Amino acid sequence: MMDRLAYLWPEIALFIAACVVMVVGISPSVATRKFAAVVAGLGVVAAGILAWTTTPSGNAVTASSGQVLLPGLALYAKVGIAIVALLLLLLKPGTVDRAEEAAIALGVQKFDALRTNRAEFFSFFLFSVMGLMLVAGADDLIWLFLALELTSLPTYIMVAISGGAGREPAARAQEASVKYFFLGALGAAVFLYGFAMLYGATGSTNLNAIHLSLTTGGVSGLALAGLLMSVLGICFKIAAVPMHFYTPDVYQGASPSVAGFLAFVPKTAGFLSLLLLASAVGWTWAPGENGLTVSGGGTSLPEPLRILFWVIAALTMTIGNVLALQQKSVRRILAYSSIAHSGYMLVGLIAGPGDGSFTKNGVAAVLFYLFCYGVMNVGTFAVLSGLERKTRDGQMSEIDSIEDIRGLCATHPRLGWPMAICSLSLLGFPPLLGFWAKLPLFTSAISAGEIILVIVLGLNSAIAAFYYLRLFGAVFLEKPEAGAGEVTASPFVSRRVAAMVSAALVVALVVVVGQLTDASRKAAAPKAEPAASATIPASMNH
Amino acid sequence: MNMLASIPGVLDAAVLAQASAPAPMAQSQLAHYMFISAALFAIGLIGFLTRRNLIIMFLCTELMFQAAGVALIAFSRFHMNMTGQTFVIFILTVAAAEAAMALALVVLLFRRRESLNAEEFSEMKG
Numbered sequence: 001m002m003d004r005l006a007y008l009w010p011e012i013a014l015f016i017a018a019c020v021v022m023v024v025g026i027s028p029s030v031a032t033r034k035f036a037a038v039v040a041g042l043g044v045v046a047a048g049i050l051a052w053t054t055t056p057s058g059n060a061v062t063a064s065s066g067q068v069l070l071p072g073l074a075l076y077a078k079v080g081i082a083i084v085a086l087l088l089l090l091l092k093p094g095t096v097d098r099a100e101e102a103a104i105a106l107g108v109q110k111f112d113a114l115r116t117n118r119a120e121f122f123s124f125f126l127f128s129v130m131g132l133m134l135v136a137g138a139d140d141l142i143w144l145f146l147a148l149e150l151t152s153l154p155t156y157i158m159v160a161i162s163g164g165a166g167r168e169p170a171a172r173a174q175e176a177s178v179k180y181f182f183l184g185a186l187g188a189a190v191f192l193y194g195f196a197m198l199y200g201a202t203g204s205t206n207l208n209a210i211h212l213s214l215t216t217g218g219v220s221g222l223a224l225a226g227l228l229m230s231v232l233g234i235c236f237k238i239a240a241v242p243m244h245f246y247t248p249d250v251y252q253g254a255s256p257s258v259a260g261f262l263a264f265v266p267k268t269a270g271f272l273s274l275l276l277l278a279s280a281v282g283w284t285w286a287p288g289e290n291g292l293t294v295s296g297g298g299t300s301l302p303e304p305l306r307i308l309f310w311v312i313a314a315l316t317m318t319i320g321n322v323l324a325l326q327q328k329s330v331r332r333i334l335a336y337s338s339i340a341h342s343g344y345m346l347v348g349l350i351a352g353p354g355d356g357s358f359t360k361n362g363v364a365a366v367l368f369y370l371f372c373y374g375v376m377n378v379g380t381f382a383v384l385s386g387l388e389r390k391t392r393d394g395q396m397s398e399i400d401s402i403e404d405i406r407g408l409c410a411t412h413p414r415l416g417w418p419m420a421i422c423s424l425s426l427l428g429f430p431p432l433l434g435f436w437a438k439l440p441l442f443t444s445a446i447s448a449g450e451i452i453l454v455i456v457l458g459l460n461s462a463i464a465a466f467y468y469l470r471l472f473g474a475v476f477l478e479k480p481e482a483g484a485g486e487v488t489a490s491p492f493v494s495r496r497v498a499a500m501v502s503a504a505l506v507v508a509l510v511v512v513v514g515q516l517t518d519a520s521r522k523a524a525a526p527k528a529e530p531a532a533s534a535t536i537p538a539s540m541n542h
Numbered sequence: 543m544n545m546l547a548s549i550p551g552v553l554d555a556a557v558l559a560q561a562s563a564p565a566p567m568a569q570s571q572l573a574h575y576m577f578i579s580a581a582l583f584a585i586g587l588i589g590f591l592t593r594r595n596l597i598i599m600f601l602c603t604e605l606m607f608q609a610a611g612v613a614l615i616a617f618s619r620f621h622m623n624m625t626g627q628t629f630v631i632f633i634l635t636v637a638a639a640e641a642a643m644a645l646a647l648v649v650l651l652f653r654r655r656e657s658l659n660a661e662e663f664s665e666m667k668g
Contacts, residue, residue, distance in 0.1 A: 178647055189586065190606070192606075199614060
């Protein structure tokens, strides 16, 4: 029992914080209500510290207590999630209750605990992050299913209420939510059916047992069908091609503070579960000289699964980047860029763990990229949520059009520079974090022999340069519009802070990029000594 | 006791067989259940893609969830372990949570538009 609990301390901290927030957020006193965001922040910090100190990794993980396929995954992912979640939390104050609080402050309206939704908003944030951490620690298909649903269900509501009180933004947010929810339910049904088939083929829902069954008994047709369906369903979470249609509409309709959340949390959940599924079916591990290397260069995924990933990756990158070119809305550009980034990360998944060294390890590359993408992406969405203009009905609403960010470096340097830095980093401009994140994707795919995919990846990076440089040029080179005074900085300082912090991280983390890649390499490493209960035969490499 | 033993994942088939000793399920019998389950899933998927009423669309996703449930129970009996049935209990819970959310969203949208046609909700395009 205790060895199971050792994986759950961060989630327990988040759960407690979520419950406290639900009570604090409906307090009749303004000061106490405002404290809800602080409690949520404390919960995330506590979860991060607990993840760092208590999560077992490497050889401490046994087959009875956790998944032994990627035993370092939970520690790395949970700490990374806590850091990005803290940045995301900074965007959240004022998203749902701004008009209401203003009316209460003016005395026009009385506080009504039944009608306010600040408490739900922050506790759903925490529940969703908790679901994401549970995905990272999953060792069972039932657990994985519940964790994925716990990640997604709160986000549907967060999107629906993120429009606030303004008529126009609220209508768009609700429309976005309905699209997101219905496609999400479809995706969940598809991967659930895939999980059912995997159970049918192997007789177990435990990932260690599934791995054992698939590697010793071979991958049956039923298991393969199950895997393919699971992957297709999870494509919804990562916004990859057959299930990507919702992305631009949802990111545009939801407030940018929630859109930034959607671009990191469900996407990370999807990628972590894809990594778990792929490691359950292939990627043969064997202990090497330094205890961390694996045998068998390149991929050992079953061929149909590899082809499926290949097609999804190539289409996702290309569609995301090409459609981003013709957008006028910054939110839609970022949505398509988020689709394209999923395609990039799938390349690492196809490359597989290689021989375990960082440049050849696609799994480590994906894990590193997820963290870097989280940091850079928060920056861009923080800038969007940190600026606002009046809508037709007189409410203040976050900006959307690319016209609105013209000359931002001159008019609002504290938001303009983060936008410039983060869009260059998303492009993968050399000294910045995005470059160091993209590099191992290329090297791992080359060492796995996926030359055509590398060419597609390179071409796509070039296409992406057009729209990222357009964003960069708009804020840095262009002159502000004549009516630039209409765009004002948001009164919520924490959003500006988030933008500046993530831009600073994009620059500063480059210094410690060696340590970060080392951490992600350890997260992708197998156990040094195969445990007796999960002895993994090296028979998958022909 | 059996429930406790099933927590780590794989239940010892012998324990179950001792307790109730049902005859193992034949592959052909399993195929019947799989046919029903696949049919439910296909009906749900086709319905989701062709119908435009939000409530019907939601019911179609529920149908797909239950298709997975039927498959899991059949597999559970086939493999003689309880994991599949445990899974179904969790699926029912999640399906209930989704239903609550879907109905809340539907009410919210109906108040605004007086319609449940999915095509009416397409303000954003591109």
